[in-house]
Amino acid sequence: MAQIILFHHALGLTDGVRDLAEKIASGGHQVHTPDLFDGALFATPQEGIAHVGTLGGFDRIALEGMRVAAEFPSASVVAGVSMGVVPAHKAAQTVPAFRACIDISGFVPLTAFAPLWQPHTALQVHLASEDAWVKDEDLPLARSIAATDENPDAPAVLFEYESAEHLFMDSSTSGYDADLTDVVVRRIHELLA
Template sequence: MLFHSVLGLHPTVEETAERLRSAGHRVFTPDLFDGRTPESVEAGVELKDEIGQDEILRRAIAAAAPHSDTGLVYAGFSLGAWLAQTIAFGDEKARGLLLLHGTGEVPDDAAVDGLPTQLHVADPDAYEPHDWQTVWYLRMREAGADVEVFRYPGAGHLYTHRGVPDHDEEASTRTWRVVGDFLRELG
């Protein structure tokens, strides 16, 4: 289950889904923004605020629910990473968690018993301060997740997204190589 960022179903989301499908994975890419694809991060934040974070989370849960019995790997870009993490915490059949460009709060009662988790972020990242990543990492470990963090020095926040100012081809290529290995290990 691959959740988009505040840029909606940006071409990078579909490119990523196709890359993963070519490697033999089934990939679902729900549109949580009703077909709207913002032109910029700022416009995406406005749209997110217009729809409301609770409604976006409700839509994401509804999109994942029909597939959750299959043991999903939850993945997401930035806003989508928060969604993926939040939903994975509530799905005891989750097989993995792949976070690109963001994280979410780790509830005090979170328990994910060995959940394989990867985080890929720019370093530094304006939306994910380094001290937050450290706190997040420690909280995830306390919750029982098996966590790996990959930082990409000099890359922008949405560095995997072609056509946006943050894009960094080298960091993106490295990310997809590591992600491919991660997903192969999950089976």
């Protein structure tokens, strides 16, 4: 059993993020879902990102990853959805206790918070290939560091999904795709096993 910290996206800690956490927990794991917005929910990612600005920006959100990691010292896995990838990476790159980091609908450079990715921390990335939020920057960057037959020792395992929906794994959004979500959860369970 793994203890996992799952950081939400810019809409806030939606029922859909809680539902995703429950699906991951169904594999016998404990999933913590900290609320970085103190209960605030937003209708669009743009509204949520504007709210991040009032909180001190993405640097402040990244620091929240460290605060939450300290609250859950038994957690060995950190995950994030979209904006939540920022605090997840901050924790994964700077706290030696994490053995895995899971990025969903977002990606940041491996050197964003430390000079090198910690070699003992597995990195699993889930991106929709036609998602306008990730296809021009995050997806090419993730592809550049993903393991392939030619480069099996690369630091990340990348899974691409045929979808244009940014939050396809959030059951509270109109873009929810139950089948793709099941695949994401299965792959997470395989990593955790």
